[in-house]
Amino acid sequence: MPKNKSHNTLNSELDAVSKSLKKSIKNRDSYTHVRGESLYVDDVNIRQGTFHAVVFDSPKAHGKIKSIDYSKAEALEGVQRIFTYKDIPGQNEIGGIIADEPLFAEDEVHFWGMPIALIVAETEFIARKARELIGIDIEELPVITTAKEAKAKGSLINKPRSFSLGDAEEAFKNCDYIFEGETFSNGQEHLYIEAQGAYAEPMENGHIKITSSTQGPTAVQATTARVLGVAMHKIEVDVTRLGGGFGGKEDQATPWAVMAALATFHLNQSVKLVLNRHDDLRMTGKRHPYESTYKIGLNKDLKILAYEAEFLQNAGAAADLSPAVAERTLFHATNSYFVPNVNVSVASCKTNLPPNTAFRGFGGPQGMFVIESAIVKAAHEIGVTSRDIQEANLLDENDTFSYGQIAKLVEAKNSWHAAKDLFDIETLEQEVEDFNNTNSSFKKGIAFMPICFGISFTNTPMNHARALVHIYLDGSVGISTAAVEMGQGVNTKMMQIAADVFSIPIEKIKIETTNTTRVANTSPSAASSTADLNGKATLKACKALLERLKMVAKEELKTKNKDITLRYEFVHINDKKSVLSWTELISKAMLKRVALTENAHYATPEIHFDKTKEKGHPFAYHVYGTSIIITTVDCMRGTYEFDSVKIVHDYGKSMSEGIDLGQVEGALVQGIGWMTMEEIAYNEDGKLLSNALSTYKIPDIFSVPKRVETLPLQTKGHDLAILKSKAVGEPPLMYGIGAYFAIQNAIKAFNPKYDMKFHAPMTPEKVLMGLYESP
Incomplete structure (x- = not known):
């Protein structure tokens, strides 16, 4: 070129x-x-008599709860009940990676916006009015807002981690240029169009169905079961689609679903909880801010010989997904460059902010920003362009x-x-x-x-998925996977896979809602892996069905020819169209009692x-x-x-x-x-x-x-x-x-x-x- x-x-x-x-x-x-x-959670056709819920949250970032007066709120006409940690039949714990986050505050609050109680009323308006009537007295404690301050005070979520390659300390001795500096990258609000929310319904025999705006249906199911003290099969979680997620609904969609289910558990009535924008902004975590330092060493040919960085991650008041996000920062600390000598470390620092969480890139952008800053600093000091250093150090096979x-x-x-x-x-x-x-x-x-x-x-154990594929009597197809559609087009890609394997119009294919009863024990839709994992499972299921259908076709067409394909809704033999159509093939398969359902599992090798x-x-x-x-x-x-x-x-x-x-x-x-x-x-x-x-x-x-x-x-x-x-x-x-x-x-x-x-x-x-x- x-x-x-x-x-x-x-x-x-x-x-x-x-x-x-x-x-x-x-x-x-x-x-x-x-x-x-x-359709989104707020569009669910609610049952007659459904109650509405609003969260009462902490007006302080850190302190001991001395007293709370619910009497005026409880006396308000239309208020059904106010739930606190005392009403939890199981564990007051929603932490995923580390068990350090209560559903409701007990004796202390750890961030401004921390849930303390759930107000359930006949209407959302009444619930919000009741919230204003609650009196609370908090003895304030010192507040930490930055990662540096948290590290200085020994306030960490878990033990710091580090990656290394070669011997950075020794390599710096042979560098012609060495530069050091500091960086800061701020958080970021997810600002999904659809705010956090869930709708819980009582079913027969003590079962509860939750319609949730979540990227992780199984996480909602498992956490709800733990808080309610019931088995997971008692909880069904269903997701039609999300109005955006960007990681903000991977773990942080869970508490609102659990709260709605808790109220349903006690009241035996449907409960709807959808945060308004201001509540969502205040109570939820963001992309993690990072305060970082770096040291970079180069030779006269602009080759980066050594690189060190320390990343201080502002995790917020609880772990949430911070340890995993921190880990990915290390994985992407050198971006697209080969550096033979590396020493990078990360600490998840505990502060009094809402627990920060997954956000598109999941810690990778924060790591990349630091090395790009180091390169810019080096280029400026040496008197070359950043492009010169970038190009000289790109990864090779x-x-x-x-x-x-x-x-x-x-x-x-x-x-x-x-x-x-x-x-x-x-x-x-x-x-x-x-x-x-x-x-x-x-x-x-x-x-x-x-x-x-x-x-x-x-x-690694999260890299697996399942798909359930049905072929119906008329030749139409239904697919269930763990993939959650949140605007990224994954449903279309799943339909495309089936359409390609069966060679039928995409209009004949339906993607079912993501449901923990149909597809269980799933990983969240995250890590850019949703299409790969669920697509591979769907492909595996469709191919298994295809092989069965080919055997039926051979019998019906009385041929032993191995070159049988499905193309444009007809069976082809040696690329020649036969008289057997797709719909007729399905009918013949049914008469022969051939299974037209397949449940496939895929795990990344x-x-x-x-x-x-x-x-x-x-x-x-x-x-x-x-x-x-x-x-x-x-x-x-x-x-x-x-x-x-x-x-x-x-x-x-x-x-x-x-x-x-x-x-x-x-x-x-x-x-x-x-x-x-x-x-x-x-x-x-x-x-x-x-x-x-x-x-x-x-x-x-x-x-x-x-x-x-x-x-x-x-x-x-x-x-x-x-x-x-x-x-x-x-x-x-x-x-x-x-x-x-x-x-x-x-x-x-x-x-x-x-x-x-x-x-x-x-x-x-x-x-x-x-x-x-x-x-």
């Missing part, structure tokens, strides 16, 4: 890609979404990650050079330089952001990880890619806009290019938001200040990049990806990290005296201060 392509040639290629995307299958939920017909896995089918250099060539980097950089030379009030900045993201749950040695092969494969971000900064106001983001992304062999492109663009904008405008703010008392959309800013139509161009990297895909179509949910978010450094480069073009900062997000206020900073 020529190195310097004309813009006309590039635009022609982009148009061709755009046309091919239009031909790809559409998200099957799109039609009902735009018509407002898609058979390089070793710090956790012991050997890199295979590496696309780091391929995606990097494809981006440079396809988007003509020399021309782009010249355009930025020319603009900056001729404009005094506006400056442009450009930055590269390569990514390398591992696909699998890093907790090859992966393993030994936490005692911090070594192994934890990922099925890695996703690679490179983005180029160009921004323009208004040097009078400190505002900025993103002119373009140009991406070469490793889809593998995408099975649904339109859906995957949507995931890339959505993740990118979410990553840019995290790095630029989305600033979580708590005061020193632990109270959330960014508690509304007037004080917490997210990218809107006016702040997204003017143009996003995404080209697929030409690869063979990976066998452990479903149909060789690589996971696409989380990896593209990291492209947004480049936005931070593009803005910094623009500031530097205006103010050569500006000292590079690594304190994200890069809000307009920080930009303005940097533009006019003096030594």
Whole structure:
């Protein structure tokens, strides 16, 4: 491919890609979404007599509960009952990884917004009015809000962990350049469109059905059973879809479902609990803020010889998923680069904030931001571009990650050079330089952001899934899996798999709700592994059914020929269409009493990880890619806009290019938001200040990049990806990290005296201060 392509040639290629995307299958939920017909928890047809619940939560971040007066609230007409920890028949514990989080506070509160009681009333309005009548007296205790302060006081969730490769201490002695620094990356609010919520219904014989907005139905089921002191088979959890999750509903959807079920357990009546936006913002955790330090050593050829980093993770008041998130930070601490000598550690620090939790990227972005900051610092001090150092250190085949896995089918250099060539980097950089030379009030900045993201749950036992497939008498198909549809298009991909195996129209296939009775003991829809795990199980079930149907076809057509296929709703022999149609084949199978139901199980092969040695092969494969971000900064106001983001992304062999492109663009904008405008703010008392959309800013139509161009990297895909179509949910978010450094480069073009900062997000206020900073 020529190195310097004309813009006309590039635009022609982009148009061709755009046309091919239009031909790809559409998200099957799109039609009902735009018509407002898609069903969520708040749309459930509630039973007559359903009660409504509201949570009473702590108005202080840390303290001992001296007294609570519920009398006025209980006396309010329409209030049915107020539940506290005293009403829990089982365990007052909802912690998943570590048992350190009560459903309701007992004697102490540990964060502002911690649930203390559940008010159940005839209407939500009455319940909210009752909440205002509750009196509480709390003896305040010291409040910790930052990870550094928590570490200094020895307030940790668990024992710190570290990964190492080579001998970093010795390698630093041979470095020509050594640089040290600090970074900070703030939290991020999930801001899913559908707030947290659940609807619990009493069934026969003491069973309870919960309709929940959760990414982890089994977690809801198991935790509810534990709190109620009943067996798991007594609890059924059903999920139609989520109005967004982004990790915020992996574990943090659980308490609201448990509370609703607790009320149903006692009242034998349906109970609905849906948080409003303000309650959701106040009571739920965010992406983890990180305070980190680094040390990086390079030789004169710009090779990184040694790298050290300490990550201090602000876990909040309880573990939640923090230990797992911290672990993934270590897995992605060196991003797309091979560093022969590494020593990185992470500590989950316990503070008095709501327990922070999973968020798209799951700790990986926080780790990548630190090494990218270290590279920028080194480039600035040495007098080269960041791109020079990035390109000199990209991963190659058979390089070793710090956790012991050997890199295979590496696309780091391929995606990097494809981006440079396809988007003509020399021309782009010249355009930025020319603009900056001729404009005094506006400056442009450009930055590269390569990514390398591992696909699998890093907790190996979680990498499994099941699928239940029915073929009905008329030839239509029903599929149940553990995959939760939350806007990522996974339902469409499951339907696509069955349609491809059976060679029938996708309209003949239905995806059932995600239900713990039909598919049990499931991992959550997370880690970008949902399509791979559940898709592989679905594929396995469909292929088993296909083999049975082929045997029926052989008998009916009286042939011993092995080359029997299903194509376009007919049986084919040696590529020739027979008289036996799909529907007739199903009828014949039924007459022969052949099973038309299959329950398949899939577990990712090859992966393993030994936490005692911090070594192994934890990922099925890695996703690679490179983005180029160009921004323009208004040097009078400190505002900025993103002119373009140009991406070469490793889809593998995408099975649904339109859906995957949507995931890339959505993740990118979410990553840019995290790095630029989305600033979580708590005061020193632990109270959330960014508690509304007037004080917490997210990218809107006016702040997204003017143009996003995404080209697929030409690869063979990976066998452990479903149909060789690589996971696409989380990896593209990291492209947004480049936005931070593009803005910094623009500031530097205006103010050569500006000292590079690594304190994200890069809000307009920080930009303005940097533009006019003096030594």
